[in-house]
Amino acid sequence: MTPRIHLHVLASGSKGNAAVVEGPGGLVLVDCGISRRALLERAGQLGLDMGRVTTVLLTHEHSDHVGGLTVFCNHFDGELVTTAGTAAARGYLSALPFTLIGHSDTFEAAGMLVEVFPTSHDVADPVGFRFSTDDDALGYCTDTGGLGAEALERLSGVRILALESNHDERMLAGGPYPAYLKQRVAGPTGHLSNAQATRALGSLVTENTETVVAMHLSQENNRPSVCVRTLAEAVGAVPVQGEDGRPEARTPDGGLSICCAAQDWPLSVW
Numbered sequence: 001m002t003p004r005i006h007l008h009v010l011a012s013g014s015k016g017n018a019a020v021v022e023g024p025g026g027l028v029l030v031d032c033g034i035s036r037r038a039l040l041e042r043a044g045q046l047g048l049d050m051g052r053v054t055t056v057l058l059t060h061e062h063s064d065h066v067g068g069l070t071v072f073c074n075h076f077d078g079e080l081v082t083t084a085g086t087a088a089a090r091g092y093l094s095a096l097p098f099t100l101i102g103h104s105d106t107f108e109a110a111g112m113l114v115e116v117f118p119t120s121h122d123v124a125d126p127v128g129f130r131f132s133t134d135d136d137a138l139g140y141c142t143d144t145g146g147l148g149a150e151a152l153e154r155l156s157g158v159r160i161l162a163l164e165s166n167h168d169e170r171m172l173a174g175g176p177y178p179a180y181l182k183q184r185v186a187g188p189t190g191h192l193s194n195a196q197a198t199r200a201l202g203s204l205v206t207e208n209t210e211t212v213v214a215m216h217l218s219q220e221n222n223r224p225s226v227c228v229r230t231l232a233e234a235v236g237a238v239p240v241q242g243e244d245g246r247p248e249a250r251t252p253d254g255g256l257s258i259c260c261a262a263q264d265w266p267l268s269v270w
Helices: 036-045 069-073 084-088 149-154 168-172 179-186 194-204 224-235
Strands: 006-011 018-023 027-028 053-059 079-081 098-101 105-111 112-118 127-133 134-143 160-164 211-215 239-241 247-250 257-260 267-269
Touching: 006 036, 006 160, 006 179, 006 211, 018 036, 018 134, 036 069, 053 069, 053 105, 079 084, 079 105, 079 112, 084 098, 112 149, 127 149, 134 149, 160 194, 160 267, 168 179, 194 224, 211 224, 224 239, 224 247, 224 257
Parallel strands: 027 053, 053 079, 079 098, 134 160, 160 211, 211 257
Antiparallel strands: 006 018, 006 267, 018 027, 105 112, 112 127, 127 134, 239 247, 247 257
16 A cells, blocks of 8 residues: 655754645645745755645644744745634734634645644644545644543554654753743643653554654753653664664564654655
8 A cells, every 4th residue: 555645844843843744635734933945945855845735734823833934925825724713823823814723623635634633732722633545644743731532533543643752751850941831841731741652652553553753852851862762662662773863763573663853854754
């Protein structure tokens, strides 16, 4: 069976986020938190033609997810999609012509069915997405302090799982953040830790799952090697050195791999 959905992470972290989900009918841009110039440069490194973007989806309104959207839209005439809460949360967003969705809606984009689910973050109405065709599926979930029943259902059994693994709990506790920020990050409307993501993999990973991509790693409170090693324990994978030098892990049969998205290095998952 030939995969029909692919993930291209252009940036993932607290300084800016943008990812492209490639479907049989074009490209979907998920969040636009980096400059148009950086977006196009990184897309070019991955061989992506951003002129094929049919739809832009926003997960929430934090600037590291929407900061580059206004300039991008000056050169884009496709569909903008987000929740009403996100669209109204910032003045420059409310001026854009969004198609509004609820946090349990389904719709079509780039030849894929997109299923929306609520996440838990300290913003107006944050969401994650499941993208699917008849024979392929991808789950995308970052910036959430927990995974509710609807999120777990939508993310289960996808071939590619892009899941937040923001911080190592001990590194956060002993790190430089002030107490209020540590509480925010670790709280129920903050960010998933390595340990939380690890526990979730026990129910999300099935025989259909080929790749887990750890998303939104903290530069201060996490390390790719620590994250990969922790997640690997949940699925019986063994840490290995990736071809590009980045930490990875694979199960002994090679059927499942774990890798990390990064702030500055684009990544494609086929």
